[in-house]
Amino acid sequence: MRHLTGHLVYHGPRFIPASASRPSQREFAMSQPQRHFRTCHLCEAMCGVVIEHQDGKILSIKGDKEDPLSRGHICPKAVALQDLHEDPDRLRRPVKRVGRDWVEISWEEAYATIEKNVKRIRAEHGAEALALYVGNPSAHTPGVILLPALIAGLGLKSQRFSATSVDQLPAMLASQQMLGHQVLFPVPDLDRTDFLLIVGGNPAASNGSLMSAGDPMGRIKSIRDRGGRVVVVDPRRTETAEKADEHIFIKPGTDFFFLAAMANVMFAEDHIRLRHLADMVEGVTTLRAAVAQFTPEAVTDITGVPATKIRELARDFASAYAGACYGRMGSCVQEFGGITTWMLYVINILTGNMDREGGVMFTNPPFDIVGLGPKGNYGKHPSRVSRLPDFGGEQSVAVLAEEILTPGRGQIRMLATHAGNPVLSTPNGRQLDEALASLDFMFSIDIYINETTRHAHIILPPTSALERSHMDVAIAAVNVRNFAKWSPPLFEKPADSRHDWQILLELSSRLMPGSQIGRGLRGKVMQAVQKLGLDAGLDLMLRFGPYGTHRKLLAGKSSLRERLLALVLPDSTGLSIKKLKKYPHGLDLGPLHRAFPGWIFTPTKKIALAPQLYLGDVARAQERLAKGHASDMLLIGRRHVRSNNSWMHNSHRLVKGKPRCTAMLHPDDAARLGVTEGANVRVASRVGAIELPVEITDHIMPGVVSVPHGYGHGRDGVRLEVARRVAGVSINDITDERHIDAITAMPVLNGVPVTVVAVDAAVAAPAAEELAG
Numbered sequence: 001m002r003h004l005t006g007h008l009v010y011h012g013p014r015f016i017p018a019s020a021s022r023p024s025q026r027e028f029a030m031s032q033p034q035r036h037f038r039t040c041h042l043c044e045a046m047c048g049v050v051i052e053h054q055d056g057k058i059l060s061i062k063g064d065k066e067d068p069l070s071r072g073h074i075c076p077k078a079v080a081l082q083d084l085h086e087d088p089d090r091l092r093r094p095v096k097r098v099g100r101d102w103v104e105i106s107w108e109e110a111y112a113t114i115e116k117n118v119k120r121i122r123a124e125h126g127a128e129a130l131a132l133y134v135g136n137p138s139a140h141t142p143g144v145i146l147l148p149a150l151i152a153g154l155g156l157k158s159q160r161f162s163a164t165s166v167d168q169l170p171a172m173l174a175s176q177q178m179l180g181h182q183v184l185f186p187v188p189d190l191d192r193t194d195f196l197l198i199v200g201g202n203p204a205a206s207n208g209s210l211m212s213a214g215d216p217m218g219r220i221k222s223i224r225d226r227g228g229r230v231v232v233v234d235p236r237r238t239e240t241a242e243k244a245d246e247h248i249f250i251k252p253g254t255d256f257f258f259l260a261a262m263a264n265v266m267f268a269e270d271h272i273r274l275r276h277l278a279d280m281v282e283g284v285t286t287l288r289a290a291v292a293q294f295t296p297e298a299v300t301d302i303t304g305v306p307a308t309k310i311r312e313l314a315r316d317f318a319s320a321y322a323g324a325c326y327g328r329m330g331s332c333v334q335e336f337g338g339i340t341t342w343m344l345y346v347i348n349i350l351t352g353n354m355d356r357e358g359g360v361m362f363t364n365p366p367f368d369i370v371g372l373g374p375k376g377n378y379g380k381h382p383s384r385v386s387r388l389p390d391f392g393g394e395q396s397v398a399v400l401a402e403e404i405l406t407p408g409r410g411q412i413r414m415l416a417t418h419a420g421n422p423v424l425s426t427p428n429g430r431q432l433d434e435a436l437a438s439l440d441f442m443f444s445i446d447i448y449i450n451e452t453t454r455h456a457h458i459i460l461p462p463t464s465a466l467e468r469s470h471m472d473v474a475i476a477a478v479n480v481r482n483f484a485k486w487s488p489p490l491f492e493k494p495a496d497s498r499h500d501w502q503i504l505l506e507l508s509s510r511l512m513p514g515s516q517i518g519r520g521l522r523g524k525v526m527q528a529v530q531k532l533g534l535d536a537g538l539d540l541m542l543r544f545g546p547y548g549t550h551r552k553l554l555a556g557k558s559s560l561r562e563r564l565l566a567l568v569l570p571d572s573t574g575l576s577i578k579k580l581k582k583y584p585h586g587l588d589l590g591p592l593h594r595a596f597p598g599w600i601f602t603p604t605k606k607i608a609l610a611p612q613l614y615l616g617d618v619a620r621a622q623e624r625l626a627k628g629h630a631s632d633m634l635l636i637g638r639r640h641v642r643s644n645n646s647w648m649h650n651s652h653r654l655v656k657g658k659p660r661c662t663a664m665l666h667p668d669d670a671a672r673l674g675v676t677e678g679a680n681v682r683v684a685s686r687v688g689a690i691e692l693p694v695e696i697t698d699h700i701m702p703g704v705v706s707v708p709h710g711y712g713h714g715r716d717g718v719r720l721e722v723a724r725r726v727a728g729v730s731i732n733d734i735t736d737e738r739h740i741d742a743i744t745a746m747p748v749l750n751g752v753p754v755t756v757v758a759v760d761a762a763v764a765a766p767a768a769e770e771l772a773g
Ligand code: SF4
Pocket: 040, 041, 042, 043, 044, 045, 046, 047, 073, 074, 075, 076, 077, 078, 207
């Protein structure tokens, strides 16, 4: 393996024996430790790392102190950059499933097999029989810009699925409904805020999500150091709550009631301060009426939060000079995820903290994601079987299994997956397992044979992330500062390997429907793009991005000649890959700036405070308020800083130590159930049951059980040697695909009604009606 790049480090004079032949300059460089600067792509924090390496071996991975965003911070997962690269289980060549075995095949055979089967199924059953699932790691590779090529190649209309519907969809929907554009993510302005209110988020474990901050906990500590306040609202006293000024326990799935009560207090006590937003909002009166019934006293029982605490918090937040109200997985993936996220936005707007320094602001990334990205559509193509609303051209993952298993026109018979493991990360994983096993054909673009890809007929593995250049595209849109960084490949890609974007282009070219002439022309274009490379595409996007000079040419009064020249001439003054190469630690483009009213895209150009979609769902919340909780025990997930969703358990350095796949229970619940620390409990829902050891802690509310996400590696055929040793059980074997948030169609992953019993006293899973709520 040959190094491509690196920054030489001088280690003093080197003695060369007289008898030795003098090494060439290149050999000399190769035999010295070298440093490579890069962005860690493993999570949204985008930390800068320094990788010391020699002769193709990684010697160390450390935080890059000169990276302007992360300032030397890394988390324990950074070592996984090496572990993933060197992992013997990582696929290096395409494989084909033959019975229970896998055999390596050539790229040509892999592509030809996919082409033959996709075209056959499309000819027999139409394009609606084809579907695609895209996993979360796709957002961490620049190759993501070519995913639309695969979608076009397959000819997909609405059978698209992704991790979005078990993650950030409610935020995208709120941005589409209230601001008119789905990719406007309000990011807490951590470096300037005085009051950070976190609802259902745990940056100490996630390192920041929809809030890329490189060292978010350092920034959160700085809020307190400069006299500000940090409050965490969560059913568990999380690692973040431990570092906050205050933690407030709240029952799972009730954040809407808590936030609506805060808004209620703000209206009732005249704390509304729209400030710069005064002329930009509409629907204030309607909103006031919508939250009128949710007084702090009315929601105390359901939330478990005392009315006095809600009133105090509403007053304090409203009177802070600059406050940011932020929610994440706990507030998104729950029974009222849609209207909870609406309320998060409402709190920020009513206090004049949206699009204001120290509040929540909008990143202006180096790529024009707002200009290029679709604004988002809701409910245009409801799902075939359950008629659940789609969003942004995607169906909810809650319907993936039923769309495969239910016969009829439009039944999915072929699934492609891209860097995803929905068997572990979406609800009722056992049902999805069955569904995937029934497919006519499946292919995956993935580096592992995991719980999902074991069902594929062909797996196409892209190169390791260290064998390609890196630049964040999607995640750059949620940064707490405007920032750009391009990193070169560390290692040359092995012969006969393919980057992810090359795989996407090749598949697109082969699968694209249409006439022979049209396909021939497109094939030529694809070949040209293959030759130019992904960086050429990124460079063009930078040059036409907000910091590129070509954008100005297009926007200004340039002549056609100047515009055409702009396409081909190097861009010396604006942002380009060439320019970023001069900044190996990254280029800080400054703090976030105000974006309104330019970035309000609603038809009236006003922020919609009371969209009809949300108003219509308030009745469902009233019903829940009247009925109370669906079960005495509610299940929530959790995340650990040494893990990331389902794909980080094959690194021994990350999984070693105390077992982490445990059911957290409050001491009162443990006593009631008669279980002691480490004893096994059975947690059961409408769809199934799992057994796992108990961890007793008063860090969790009574009536709540927490199980981490991403385990369950013991399934037959999984080729993850290390992960299988810490197999654990999958929380998504008991989350319920039919228990959904009505407006987002997202499955409920936090606040699932369950029963918990000691294993010795285990009984059959409760009847469906008992837990349906
Ligand atoms: S927080 Fe950890 S995993 Fe995330 S980018 Fe930084 S080092 Fe990588």
